[in-house]
Structure formats: structure tokens, C-alpha cells
Amino acid sequence: MSTRNSDTDHARRDAPGDDDPALLDAVFTQAPLGLYLLDHDLRPVRRNAVARGGDTGIGGHCAGDFAPGYDAAELETLARQSLQDGEWIRDRLIRGLAPGDPSSDRVGAVSCFPVESPTGHRYLLAIIEDVTERQAALDRLDILHTAHRQLGASLDAIGSAEELTDVAVPRLADIATVDLLDEPLRGLPPHAGPVDPTAPLRRAAFRATRGPGRGIGEKGPIPRGELSTYGAPTPYSQVLHDGRARLVRGLRGDEDWLTADPARGRRLTGLGVHSMIVAPLTAHDTVLGLLTLYRDRRTDPFEQADLDLAVELASRGALSIDKARSYARERSIATTLQRQLLPKEPPELSAVETAQVYLPGVVGPGGDWYDVVPLSGARVGLAIGSVNGTGIEAAALMGQLRTALRTLAVQDMSPDELLVRLDETARVLTDEQRNTLPPGADRLPDGLASCLYLVYDPIARTCVAASAGHPGPVLVGPDGEALPFPVERALPLGCGDKCYETTTLELAQGSVLALYTGGLMSGWPRTGESGVSGASGEADEPGGADEPGERFGARRAVLERALVRAGEEELRELCDRVVYALLPEQQREDAVLLLARTRALPDEQVAVWTLPDDPAVVRTARRLAEHQLAAWGLEELDFVTGLIVSELVTNAIRYGVPPIRLRLINDRGLICEVSDASASTPHLRRAKSTDEGGRGLYIIGRLAQRWGTRFGRHGKTIWAQQDLPADRP
Template identity: 45%
Template sequence: MTSASCLVQPSGSARAPRVCRAYIAVVESDVDVILSKAARGVVSRAAELADQLSQLLSVKVPELTEYEDIVTLGGASIADNIAVWGDALENGLDLTRVEAPLSFVEYARRFAREGGRISTLLRTYRYGQAGLLRAMLAEMNRLTKDPELINAATVKLSGMILSFIDRTSEQAVAAYQEERDRWVQRRLSLVNEANVRVGTTLDIAGTADELAAVGTDYFADLVAVDLLDSALLERDAEPVPGPPTLHRVAQRSVWEGCPDSVVRTGQSYICPEGSEPAQVLATGQPWRWRLDGSKPPAWLTQSPDHRAVVAEYGIHSVLVLPLQARGKTLGLAQFFRHRTAASFSDDDLLLAQEITKRTAVYIDNARRYTHERSTALTLQRSLLQRRPPEQSAVEVASRYQPAGSHAGVGGDWYDVIPLSGARVALVVGDVIGHGIHASATMGRLRMAVRTLADVDLPPDELLTHLDDVVVRLQQEESPAEDEISATCLYAVYDPVSRVCSLASAGHVPPRVVLPAVAGSAPAAAAPPDLPIGPPLGLGGLPFETVELELPEGSLLALYTDGLTEHRSRTTGDEIDVLSHALTQPATSLERVCDTVLGALLPDLPQDDVALLLARTRALDVGRVAAWDIPSDPAAVAGARRNASEQLAAWGLEECAFITELIVSELVTNAIRYGRPPVRLRLIHDRSLVCEVSDASSTAPHLRRARLFDEGGRGLMLVAQLAQRWGTRHSREGKIIWTEQDLPRR
């Protein structure tokens, strides 16, 4: 009985439904049999069929060729699909209830990890299932020629396949999305980790090393950061023509010591012209390479050492990204994989781009900071005293330590200024603030102090004039700039009287260590009873001078507050440490400086530090001669005679003639224009000093005498005969002094 005869049976016949049901049962049985046999045949040539489907997918979905690992796993997934189908159909199971093979779910996860699109995954799946369906149809056509049976089997198989595809596609999409969500979370976590770990310092090499550390911790086996030489030399320098020269500033590897890198940290190399890294530098576009059977890039194997490293460690995937910030290309970041099996994916490229973009900004900030700090430090050191001047009043040693913090170089300074009468001025100051502006302001104030010191003002008067200078500088500044403020300590030591005069404008007082008495330990370092005046720049407030009589060999320590400001200790503890360091036995002041800095600055200071140490000397009484001069012009001859005899006693007969002329002119002027008492003093120091003092505060002025003028030529003569001359005022009047270089023996 055929299906047609069943359909035309009279409707009133009771036998027709039973006959049709029986026929349907027979057909269904035949369909199950033919499907089972076809499935057995497909499974028997599963390997061949899997290979055919893989080749079909490579043609229909060419994007898969970019993912070698996915293609390999895809073949295994197809084979597992064939096994699942065959087992279900061969055993008469309902294919709509069969779960997708684990390899297919893993295939979807791997596809997500490699950055493939979900549309590509679904197309791959549809082509694969369609290929299996065609294989089943071909096998059924080989087993039977009955078109009705083939049609019925095809209808049943298509229904099951469509349901199987729908359900397993949902599983694949869920696995893909789960993996993508996990990757997005990982990406956000890594970006957040990079934000925390990269850019913590304003050091170029340190920032580059932080990028390399993050890269090797998460998705690369070797990371190298190379900067253009032009980017390291100047902040805005343009690259020189020709092949770019790169300097490796940092690299990290999963292997200790970076044996998988030929170029070492700190080395420079020339990037081959036309190579992929050179193109990345020129175009600013990233470049990616993976081992797909082709030869490695020429630049990666340009030397035997490079070829040996690639071969030994099996480098199979490379990312090269430009480091760009503010429109400038700074260098390259290179990521390599050799221990990790998977190649760099599109998502890895996006992740590396996001991290390197941020790092490039941090590196550029570090470059700008380093450039500004270097400029400020160069300016600072050029304005500081490079070596102490020759003088006999004190033995000096000094140190300047720039700040190690992000604040930058400040405005600390020190100075040693020789004064008339064998005296010396010791100066320490601090401009509030940091950077080039603070350094420049420091230079202006230092020159102002030197100019005022030449006038030989007492310390309190000098600070008053310096305060006026700072006020005027504030008035010249624009409203947008920070207000200028500074502190200063000015001290004058006289080796003849052994008196030290000090005044402070908001500055920390010095420490004084008196020499040890025979058989006893050195006295503790103590500050003098010095009133601390207001900082410079307030205007109109007074300063006070304090005088100390210091025994020969006393130690004066002048410093800025950066020396005693440390986060781990209180100010009182710092002062105790300083006092202890100053009283330690040492062979020289240089050793004392090292001891002080070693005790107080174990690491880079948070603020600039200026330290000036001075050990006092006393001028022997035999090198000083003084006479009171009567207020009588006849006394000039006696003054000349006394001076000549004293020079003979010192063995300076060669200076007698000029000295007599100078003494004659200065004493005559003091008697004629000054007020008694008049006093003459000679000092035999590094030079021959002649001083004439009187009680008048009126200072003489050098002028050009006219042809018929009876006077006005004496001071001109003195200026011509002496190497240096000048006037200084005191509370008792004024002193006219001259200096003559001693004859060379």
C-alpha cells in the first residue's frame, strides 16, 4: 500500500486510519534506520569530513586565518560535532535534546579571548552545521534511492538540526558573552592597575620601567621601552634626519636578566630605515606580527644575536606601538610573546594602546619636569659660589643638595664674601618656592647682598636694604605670579677682634660649637641668643644685630631649614642629630659636612638644603699695628714714619714708598675734614691693609680735579696707588681703607 492509496480511501472506511498509522510507523522506522546508517557512515570518515569543513570555513570565513589557535581548535570542534551527531542519530536519540560538545563552547570562549566578532562566530557555526547536513544528505542518497524516504528523513533531520543549531547557538553566544565580559572586566582591572602603578614618579626611566612591569605581569613575556635620543636631549627637539636612533630606557622579561633581549637597558641602537619600527615612528600607527609560517621580520633577525634569541626563545608574536604625547613621537613600546602560547589579539592591541597612551603622557611629563629641573639646577649652581674666595678669617666648607621631591629645585643659597679689614661675611638664604623662578630670584638677591656687602653695612642695615629690594621685586611681578618671600642670615666675622656680628631675617639661627678646652670634650652645638626678624618682603619692620666673641677655632654652622625637616623625625630630634654630628671629631670641615648630611639626609631631601660651615681663625697680634693720631697737621709726618718702621719690621720695605703716600693723604684728609679721634691701623694679612678712621660720618668722594683746583687730587692718587679702596661706616664714625697686594717672594 502506498501513501497515495492511503490518502484516497473512502472516508467511511473504519480500516483507513489504522492502515495510515501503520504506514506512518513503518516510514518513521525507516527514517530512523536511514538516519542511523547515514550517521554511521559520516562518523566513519569524520577526520576527512572535518578537514573538508575546515577548508570550507577558510574560504567562506577568511577572517579565521588571522587566528591560528582558533583554526586549530575549530577542527577539533567540528570533529566533536560529528561525533555528537553520529552518536545521537546512530542510537535513535532526539538530536534536539543533545548538548553541544564542550569543545564548541571552548571554541566560542577562545574566539572571544582572541577578539573575534560574534557575527563571525555564528557564521562559522552555520557553515559548519550546513556542511554536516550536506554530508548526511549525501550519505542518505548513497544508502537509498527512495525519494519519499529521503524526503521524510531530510524533513526530520532538518527540524532537529534547526532546533539543535538554535539551542547550541544560544550556548555559544552565552559562552562568548561571558568570556567577553570577563575580558572587559580584566581590561578595566588592568587599566586601573596601570593607572595605579604607572606614573608614580617624575622619572623617565622609572615611568618606562613601570610600563614594562605592568606589561610582563599581565599579557606579554618581554616588554621594551625605547625613546628617541632627540626626546631625551631636548624637550621639544625635532628628530635628526636619517635612521632614528633609539635609547633603551627600560625593559622587563618573564626571564630574569632579560636573556631574551639582545639590546640591554641603557644601550642605544639605530632603527633600520624602512623597518616596521621605523614606520611606526614615522606614521604613528601600531604594528602587529604573529608567526603564521612566514619568516620573522628582517629587523627582528638583523644580526646573528637577534636570530639566535628568536630561535632559542621562540618569539612568535610582536606588538610595536608608538609613544606619543602632545603631538610628539617620543619613542616605541615593544611587546613580545614566546612563553605564552596565544598570539597578540586585537583586544591585546587595544589594551596595549590604552596603556601606552597614558604612559606616553607620563613620560612626557617626566621629560618636562626633568628639563625644567635640570635648567633650574644648572641656573642654581651657576649662581652659587663655585669655590670659596681666598681669605684668612675663616676656614669654610659648604654643601648644596637640591630637593628630591616633585616640587623641584628651590632658591637656597650660601655665600662667603671677603670684606675690608681682613673680615669676612657669611651668608645663607632661602627663597620661598621652587623652580626656575625661585632660582632666578635667588640669583637677584645674592647679587643684591654682594652689592650691599661692598658698601660694608652692618648686618641689620644690610637686611633692611635687602628687604626693600624684595619689596620692589614684588611690585615688579605680575599679579598672576606668586608673591616673593625669602629668609636670610647675614654674619660678619672679624679675625682681629674675634667678634662675629649676626642678624636674621626670618632665618633659622646658626649653631655654634666652641673649641674644646685642653683635656675636655668639645662644647655642645648651641644656637646664639639671636632675635629672629621678619622674613624679607614684609617691609618696614626692623632687624637686630647681635655680637658674639668667638675663641679661635670656633665652628659656625649656617644652614637652611631643609636640613632639619624630615618626615620621620620631629624638629627637636633633627636639632639633636645636627648638634651631635657637629661635635664629632673630624680631620677637616669637608668630613664634618659629610657627617652632617649623612646623619640628617639618609635619602633625597624633601626641600633644598644649603649648608655652610666656618671655623674661625684669629689674626696674630704681631700682624696688626695701630696708632692714635693727634688732630694736628704736623702729626702726618709721624704717621708716615710709624708706618715705614712697621713695614720694615714685617719685611715689607718694598711697600714703604706707596704706603707712606697713602698714609699721608688719608691722615691729612681725616685731620682736615674729619673729627677726632683719628686712628691709623695697618694689617698684614694676605694683602697690606691701611685704615684711617675718624668720628665724622661724612665720606669722601672721588672726583676729577680741575686745572686750577688746589685740592681734590689726594683721593685720586690713593685710588691709583692701591689695588682696592673704600669707605665703611660704624657707629663711631667712618673708616677709609686701602688694600695693596703683597710683593711676591
């Protein structure tokens, strides 16, 4: 107990008093930071040696004088705020110039807090720490963090290059340029190995700090997109040759390498550039181009740490540009595949006149497709659809579905039956996709694609339509008035719905049908369009997963208005007018528009007879056909047509069910049709030499260019088509 009291007394005897001036002197002498003591008028009272580089004199009569090199007004504002409010200000960053080197920037961390003497006088203690190097390191880390967040957002090489210059200017450089070889810009794989120093590079991006007296435009000395060649040997050519970054400091304008590229040298010296960094844009050991950074307004030159940062930025930027290149290449391949799988040019038909437009979206081609299929009986099938997704996979699936649809269509299936069969094909394709998905991948949607299929008959002038998740057509009459064509939208293909309803409508000659995909309706409605519903009765139907019904109705109304003068203009002009009205800017998704103007086959080009169920009528049927061919001036086809009529009528009498009907159609080919009420399906087979029959369809198949069977509500029709003589139009 006595020992503890003795130690306490000893400590009390050694401790200085609260107002011991020696303690204050020790603090101001030994502190490693700049210490300043200001009175209530913010005049410096005392400072330590660190604060003035060894000079302990007081000097100065205002707050701005106590820390030379820093912004006096900002210092005075901070000091007065702390003294008046009585609050501490900690580590507030201010920038300035080093007193011994006015060309060098520095950063200080200022802390202020008020103190009160025993006599009641208030003072302000200010502490300033030089954190220039620490802040520079933090700034570089922040630039890298910004690059990590911003680079790679664009799927375009030019956009990626602009992102890179946006990160570099003004935080690292005053001027930044990106020059790329042509291969990355066109989506082609770049050549491996060193780049020829004389290879032309295209200016992809330019950015500079703005200010008076810059002497350059917003697009830079070299316009964006223009080709230029760097001189050799220069820092640029050396970087292209070996792929190593270069740091050039103290640029005076008389360097030897400037003579190799005098035009560029004059621009650099004219701008007052004093230091520069040239870094290669390298991805996968392949140089894609150059990133060049310049300083002309900032007084401090680039340092080694800045070079390391520039190399890191160039590396990340190169990966972003290479990703954009790969995307551009895949998009180019997918677009080519998409166009190859679409119809090259729809055939000329008597039933309809068609025109179409296909516009790939900015995110890459998807699975939109259309088709115009010639059918028997001078009819035509019109199809349009869209596969979920984009890219090569969607284009390949589109090709498979379109092939399946065309295969089913030429079998003369009704629209609802065709969609049932096509749905089965879509389910098989969906199952194949799901089986190839890696573990943990997102599940594929149930609907693989949408499809709208119509069959138009120019003789009956009727159109039959069915939809699997696709919007119905827009119908405009010959007078330009929009007419309703309500088509019930069932579930998309691949859902296994198997319930597709058909809609039958009689169309006047000269009516225009507009079939479209969701990309055509994806744009924003213009002023005054919102809330307008179309005459088709489908204003409440969405045009896509994210398309509100009101906007979709407004877009359909715009499409209808664009087709008002459909009877007066060419369909190709109408296609362009619709695109101008609905897509003022490039759309995000694929867009397909198919226009079809209906025609009617004149009555004099069709001959129909109802025949009795009697074998003796076969000879009569042949004579009727001969007389009709003579009226049409097709006597050259008498013999072949007589054989076809004999075989078809004989089969209908022998195996069919009355009534029996014979029809001849003089279209782009001579079509012979025999119908009966039976649902039995004839099959072509090769008869043996000992067989007495079974050669009828084989003979027809050899005589006619095309033949087939189609089924209706009340029986079947067997048809055969011959080509017209060469001298007939």
C-alpha cells in the first residue's frame, strides 16, 4: 500500500502543470505534421517547423497566409466554420501547389478544432498533412474501380473505345485517343503476332478536357472513323511492334522521333503536350490498337505509377473491345444465317402480290421469319412467326421451324391442323434444347415460338387464319378503310395446346393484309398515339412480353393509318412508309413486315362440273376437258390432260363417295382437280408386272409436274398440275 502511494506521488511530481509551456513547445517541435495555432481573427499565432519547412517564424496576417500553396479562400472558410460553430473538421482534402516547386500539385488533409485557453481566449488549432502520394494512389484505385464498372457496357467496338476515353479523361489525362485496326471494328479475328508499324489504324474515340485556347475541335485533329498511319520509328510504332507501353516525359518538341512524324509532332507541340503514354490494346496476346494519353493542361507529368495504371486500363479496355468484336462477329454470322434461311424472293402468284421487309435488331438477329407458300388450287399460304431468343441458336431454330411449316403447308393442311403438327415439332426442339442445358442453367420458357398462318383462296376469295401466340393481321380494304380480322391467339408453339381456332373471312379483291412481328411494335408511340385502339379489335392484346396493351393498340393504329392509301401505292413503297412511321430509330429487336394484296381469279379461268357416279361418265369428262382446253387455247395439253382426267375420275367413282366434281383451273399452270366426299387417302405405289391395277397415281405422277391430295370438311380433292406451253404467258 505504501509502495503504490509512493509511485503515485512520484508520478505527480514528474507531471508538468496544465499550463507548462515546455509541453507546448515539445508538441510544436516534435510533431511530424504541420501544426498551426490561429487566434479568434484567424491570424497565425504559432506554427511548427514542419509547417514551414524549418522556418518557425510566425509571419502572415490572415488565415490564407498560414499554409502557403493551398487555396487561401478555402482554408479561411474551413477555419472560420470550425471556430464559429465549435465543430471539428477532420481530414478535409484541399489541393494546391508545392511552395518549392510551383509546377507540382499536392494534396493536403486539413483538420481544425477550436481550443480555449485558461484565460478564456478561443483559438483554433489547424493540422495539415501532406497526403499527395496517398491520395494519388487512392485516385488510381478509384479510376480502376470506375473502369471495372463502366467498361464492357457496350457491345460495340466504337462504344467500348469511347468508354475507355471517358474513364481516362479528365482524371488521368487531358487528352485520350483510341486507334484500332480494321479487323476488330469489322468483327473479324485480328492477326496474331506483332503488328506492322506502318499498318493503318482507324480513329475510334477521342476525348479532351474543354477550355479556351485548346486549338482542337470536339472530334479531335483526326476525325472519328478516319484512317491514319503512324510514322516509324516513333513511340507509337514501337508499341505496335513489341506490345510494350511507352512513357514519354519532358516533351520539348525537338526530339528525334518527332521528325519521323512531323505532322503529328506539330500538333503535339502546338497543344503544349509535355508528357504522354502510349499503351497497347492487347487481348489474348494480340494487339488490337493503341490507347494514347496526353497531358498539356496539368502541370505535373506522367509518372511510372500512371504508366502502370494506363497499362491496366488498356488491358481492360482491350478485353471490352475484343468482346465487342466477338459479338459483332457472332452477330454478323447470325445475320447472314438468318438471311440465308429466309425466302430469297417470294414467288409471283396469281392469288396475291407480296412485299416484305426484314430489319435485324441492334442486339443481334433473332428468330423472326416469314414465308409465302404456293398451294394447290391457285391458293397461297402466308406465314409469319418469331422464335424466342437471339443469335445463331435462334436463327437455327427459326430455320428448322420454317422448314417444318413449309413441309406441312405443301401437304394442303388447314391452318389449325398445321399449327397442331408444328406444335409437336416445336416441343421436340424444346426438349432437345433442355437436354443440352448445363446443370444450374435457367429453364427454357414453355413457348418456343409464335406463328400466324393464313390460307387465301383467290377463287372463293376467302382467307382462313389461325394463330399460335402471334398477333392477328391488319386488314385494309380496297378503299383504304381498316377492317376487323379477329384471330383467336392460342398458346405459342411448344406448349402442347393442340387447340387452335380458325377464322374465315371473305376478302374483296385489292384488300391488303399486313403480317408483322413484335419488333415492329416495340418502338415508343409518338405524341398523340397513346390510347388509340385499332379497328381490328385487338387493342388489348400485347405485342410482346413487355408491351402494354394500350401501346400495342396505338402502334396498330399507326400501322393502319400508314396503309390507308394501300390501293394507290406499290407494296414496296408501303413497306417503307410503315417502317418510317413505326421505327424512326433502329429498333432493339428484329422486325418483319409482310404485305399481301389479294387478287381474284376471273370466273372464265375456272371450269367446274358435277359428275354422276357412273363409270360411263369418264368419257364425258374427257370430252368436257377437251372442249375447255380448246376454249383456253391449250390444245397441246389435250392428250396428257385426258389421261389425268380419266385416272382421277375413275378412281373417284371406284373408291370415292358421291358427289363427284371435276374442276379445271387455268392459272400459271393447268390444274386438274377431282373431289368426292370420301376421306380415304390414296397412296402412290409401284405396281408389279403381274398386277392388274394400281398404276393410276403412278401415271399421274409421271405426267404432271406436281400432284397431291387435300382434305376439306366434306371429303377430299386429288389434284394434278401441268406446266403451260412455253409460248403461253
